[in-house]
Amino acid sequence: MGKKAVVLLSGGLDSTVALHVAKRDYDELYALSFTYGQLHSKELACAQWQGEHAGVKEHRIVELKLDAWGDCSLTHAAEPIEPGNVQRTSTPNTYVPARNMVFLSVAASYAEAVGASTIFIGVSEVDYSGYVDCREEFIVQMEAAINAGTERKLTHGDPIRIMAPFIHMRKADEVLLGAKLGVDFSHTWTCYQGDEKPCGVCDSCLLRAKAFAEAGVPDPLG
Numbered sequence: 001m002g003k004k005a006v007v008l009l010s011g012g013l014d015s016t017v018a019l020h021v022a023k024r025d026y027d028e029l030y031a032l033s034f035t036y037g038q039l040h041s042k043e044l045a046c047a048q049w050q051g052e053h054a055g056v057k058e059h060r061i062v063e064l065k066l067d068a069w070g071d072c073s074l075t076h077a078a079e080p081i082e083p084g085n086v087q088r089t090s091t092p093n094t095y096v097p098a099r100n101m102v103f104l105s106v107a108a109s110y111a112e113a114v115g116a117s118t119i120f121i122g123v124s125e126v127d128y129s130g131y132v133d134c135r136e137e138f139i140v141q142m143e144a145a146i147n148a149g150t151e152r153k154l155t156h157g158d159p160i161r162i163m164a165p166f167i168h169m170r171k172a173d174e175v176l177l178g179a180k181l182g183v184d185f186s187h188t189w190t191c192y193q194g195d196e197k198p199c200g201v202c203d204s205c206l207l208r209a210k211a212f213a214e215a216g217v218p219d220p221l222g
Contacts, residue, residue: 002027004116005163006107009033009059011046013208014122014166016188017178021165022120023054024181030114031059032107036096037067037075040194049187058114062106072096074192081192084206091130092203094192100133101142104162108146111160117152118161127171127211129203139164171211179217186220197222 005026009015010033022029031051033044044061051059067075073082073093082092100123107119123134132138139162147159166174178185190208191198198205198221212219 003118004028004030004111004114005118005120006030006032006111006114006116007056007120008103008107008122009047009051010122011043011048011050011187011189012122012204013171013178013185013188013190013211014124014174016046016050016122016185017174017181017183018120018122018163018165019050019054019056020178020181020183022118022163026118028116029054029056030110030116031056032103032110033059033061034064034103034106035061036064036099036102039074039077042191042194043189046187046189050184053184053187060110064102064106066096066099066102070097081202084201084203091132094129094203095131098133100131100138104142104146108150108160112150112152116160117156117158118163119146120163120165122166123164124166124169124171124174126166126168127207129207136164136167139167170214171207172214175211175215175217179215185217188221190221 003026005022007019007022009031033047073079125135128134143162153159190204192202193199
């Protein structure tokens with residue numbers, strides 16, 4: 001029986017490259033995406049395209065209602081997205097409370113159901129916007145919690161692992177890796193806005209532009 005992995009696939013740059021890393025190393029992939037009250041679906045459309053073209057065995061889109069509370073600018077149109085600042089030291093208002101914790105919990109349930117040993121997530125604590133749920137400390141403790149609350153380790157002898165291959169990687173190196181793995185970056189969406197073209201000024205756009213420039217790779221989204 002081949003190795004199975006669940007990939008958290010948003011359709012952004014990080015999760016798409018993570019998908020291709022998983023494709024390289026695992027035999028059977030299960031992609032998991034979410035609608036959680038975000039104000040646009042551009043990223044999700046890219047996730048669907050990437051999952052189809054990567055040949056995943058199954059792609060599930062799970063509906064959550066994380067917009068039912070809080071005032072995150074990604075889920076509430078009345079809250080303007082803060083101007084981009086790649087040097088920021090505080091958490092921006094695009095942070096969705098405990099989003100990665102929720103996503104990983106659902107992924108753990110999915111992984112246990114399909115017999116997958118690994119969950120891939122494309123977080124990094126090198127080039128990021130200061131989200132607390134993108135840090136290695138969180139990933140390590142979340143993995144421990146998952147294995148304390150699931151049966152895989154008891155029944156198979158091995159735990160469910162959370163693979164965060166970019167946790168200590170510069171986004172520029174991630175772009176280079178993606179190019180090497182044949183990622184079609186034209187079908188990724190990073191911008192916090194859902195317009196026809198990326199806004200070019202939000203945190204995500206600035207980090208993406210910096211990464212492609214440092215990597216010396218043209219960004220097909222300009």
